[in-house]
Amino acid sequence: MKNNKKYIKVCPQCGSTITKIPPAGLDIKMTQPDYCNECNNRGIFPEVEEERVEEFRKELKKKDNKSLSGV
Numbered sequence: 001m002k003n004n005k006k007y008i009k010v011c012p013q014c015g016s017t018i019t020k021i022p023p024a025g026l027d028i029k030m031t032q033p034d035y036c037n038e039c040n041n042r043g044i045f046p047e048v049e050e051e052r053v054e055e056f057r058k059e060l061k062k063k064d065n066k067s068l069s070g071v
């Protein structure tokens, strides 16, 4: 059983994988929210298996008008 799949953080808003720690993120001891470089969305982004990122994006487009409260 392989258990070393690579996970990538994906912005749940625009599907971008270009994410980073917020510039003002000095609270290192806490769970750091992620920051999207594309749409400036902030929050805790879901980690998606690298090979499923495209799938995730497709799902995002389908649910475009749905709010992301159920994360």
Ligand SMILES: [Zn+2]
Binding pocket: 011, 012, 013, 014, 015, 016, 036, 037, 038, 039, 040, 041
């Ligand atoms: Zn984004």
